[in-house]
Amino acid sequence: MRFVVLGAGAIGGAVGGGLFRAGHDVTLIARGAALPVLRSSGLTLQTPDGDEVLRVPTVASADGVRDGDVVILAVKSQHTVAALESLAGRDVTIVCAQNGVANEVEALRRFERVYGVFVWLPARHVDPGVVQVYCAPVNGVLAVGRVPVGEDETARALAAAFTEAGSDGIASADVMRLKRAKLLGNLINGIQVVIGDGEEAEALHERAMAEARACFDAAGLEYEPQLGPLGSRMSTPRPVHGEGHANSSSWQSLERGTGTIETDFLNGEIVLLGRLHGVPTPVNAAVQSLATRMAREHLPPGSLELNAHLRGLAP
Incomplete structure (x- = not known):
């Protein structure tokens, strides 16, 4: 090849x-x-x-x-x-x-x-x-x-x-079954760039994933329930030059000031499925809107004052 x-x-x-x-x-x-x-x-x-x-x-x-x-x-x-x-x-x-x-x-x-x-x-x-x-x-x-x-x-x-x-x-x-499961995990990327890490972000991620599972079910799309066994097949992550792997690719996009972010194809994918199949997706829609605005305005991660709106959606 x-x-x-x-x-x-x-x-x-x-x-x-x-x-x-x-x-x-x-x-x-x-x-x-x-x-x-x-x-x-x-x-x-x-x-x-x-x-x-x-x-x-x-x-x-x-x-x-x-x-x-x-x-x-x-x-x-x-x-x-x-x-x-x-x-x-x-x-x-x-x-x-x-x-x-x-x-x-x-x-x-x-x-x-x-x-x-x-x-x-x-x-x-x-x-x-x-x-x-x-x-x-x-x-x-x-x-x-x-x-x-x-x-x-x-x-x-x-x-x-x-x-x-x-x-x-x-x-x-059935590789797309695996990729849908990974998409569930990637829904936290946009949450982190808006409000950072912590219990609040984890709670919002759980809500975002619940919305996504409801959309997958409504659309008849299967996803792998457990990805853990796949992760065990690679070596344990270790620091490189004294630093570990902490930030997602979405975070890295904002750090580099690229002006774009992948959120439309992560959280936005769930919003699309929700609109097609009549499933409410308020958390994913808020994340999509806020993260996209941050990228467009070249704002660093965690800097948008409107993140209070996203925090209001946390349980």
């Missing part, structure tokens, strides 16, 4: 770097400040066992993507459509290594061969070209399957490649 990793942030860097280290043909597509750093200095992966620099070929656009390539989407969900449109006209396999459950649908609108990846890989995009990965030697769990359902030869080959890259790669016959 020839891999093209579209997005060189935390997951794209960790997975793409691992595949390159294992001897696979890998190209990163990067943008912004990361592009010149990756080209001149390489990709720096920092793990509990030490740092390494990988000279992964890096380009600025999808112009060089060829028919037959495996394109791993590792961009945030709000950038998925633009990423897919940049690949128009190519006969490629799309692999969505992203949070949420909407990316695969967008990919299926445009490409025949689409695979979803359940990603449990604690990592952080620190600076341009620098990614911290907090588990070693097994850095995470990557379960991959055909979308909408199915385990086939390509899924098994991808799982094997992910294992070679340092993760526990698993071929899944």
Whole structure:
């Protein structure tokens, strides 16, 4: 397989770097400040066992993507459509290594061969070209399957490649069932950027998940009830350069002042299902609105005075 990793942030860097280290043909597509750093200095992966620099070929656009390539989407969900449109006209396999459950649908609108990846890989995009990965030697769990359902030869080959890259790669016959379960956990991301951690945030997360389960049930969508056994397949997280993995990818987006956040495809996915199936989702709707405003106004996490509205929804 020839891999093209579209997005060189935390997951794209960790997975793409691992595949390159294992001897696979890998190209990163990067943008912004990361592009010149990756080209001149390489990709720096920092793990509990030490740092390494990988000279992964890096380009600025999808112009060089060829028919037959495996394109791993590792961009945030709000950038998925633009990423897919940049690949128009190519006969490629799309692999969505992203949070949420909407990316695969967008990919299926445009490409025949689409695979979803359940990603449990604690990592952080620190600076341009620098990614911290907090588990070693097994850095995470990557379960991959055909979308909408199915385990086939390509899924098994991808799982094997992910294992070679340092993760526990698993071929899944129903990967979206796993991804919906992860979405339940990711609903806390937006809550944390608005009000931080603590008992209040946990209580709101429980309410947000209850809304989500009601929406899944109304829509007839199944989700894995327990993800714990999968988490036990990777190494225990350890500090990197003296710091542990604490903040979500949504928090990191606000820290970097990107102006966008993934909340529309996390809490917003539940709001969408609620509106389609007549299920009230007040907590998820409030989180979506407040977190999106914070990103748009370039506010740091926890700084929005209107968070009192969200706190009022806590039990």
